[in-house]
């Protein structure tokens with residue numbers, strides 16, 4: 001995609017939404033059921049959703065930001081709900097349309113909560129493991145096809161299969177898109193509460209577990225890559241940030 005098309009997309013998003021060309025995960029689906037997300041610009045009173053509250057459409061631009069786990073302070077409101085999700089099933093996250101940033105990776109993380117519910121659990125206290133990622137799919141870092149480009153092509157959605165090997169229990173699921181068209185990188189993470197049923201017995205290993213903040217650094221090559229530099233024009237390997245993928 002060319003810069004002029006990017007600008008055109010941004011202008012469309014701007015005029016349609018009346019807000020900046022940013023955003024986040026607005027809803028989810030699993031097994032044919034749609035779950036509305038948190039509405040960050042509405043009053044928190046009476047909101048009841050599986051999503052953890054989040055603060056703003058603006059990106060986080062510090063990989064060690066205290067809100068990098070879920071784009072908020074990590075706590076749940078009184079109306080917090082939890083979706084029951086079967087291990088092995090697909091969870092889809094819907095970003096606002098049309099997502100304007102086609103250059104950058106996609107990630108999905110899970111974190112198990114210590115008790116029988118994630119209610120009230122601070123997302124920054126949890127140990128997260130990565131269950132899905134998509135970086136540079138084809139082409140070069142300069143103008144290739146990225147996970148976030150695929151997300152846009154898929155109706156601004158990303159679908160992750162909950163591994164059937166994951167132990168049953170209460171989890172936060174963290175969908176994230178990272179935009180690299182300007183630096184510092186733009187992080188867009190949001191989280192939802194799910195109870196995974198019918199799971200397996202493969203716990204993540206210690207090297208697969210990270211805290212947020214903690215799992216990312218502002219020096220990670222995958223977050224400092226310059227799309228407009230000479231090197232990017234021949235670079236076809238994108239260094240995936242974060243811990244190694246679960247189950248491999």
Ligand SMILES: *[C@@H]1O[C@H](CO)[C@@H](O)[C@H](O)[C@H]1NC(C)=O
Pocket residue numbers: 094095096097155
């Ligand atoms: C695309 O996503 C929107 C929500 O953002 C949804 O209302 C619509 O049904 C989706 N379209 C298709 C073809 O799935």
Ligand SMILES: [Cu+2]
Pocket residue numbers: 020021022023059100101
């Ligand atoms: Cu944006």
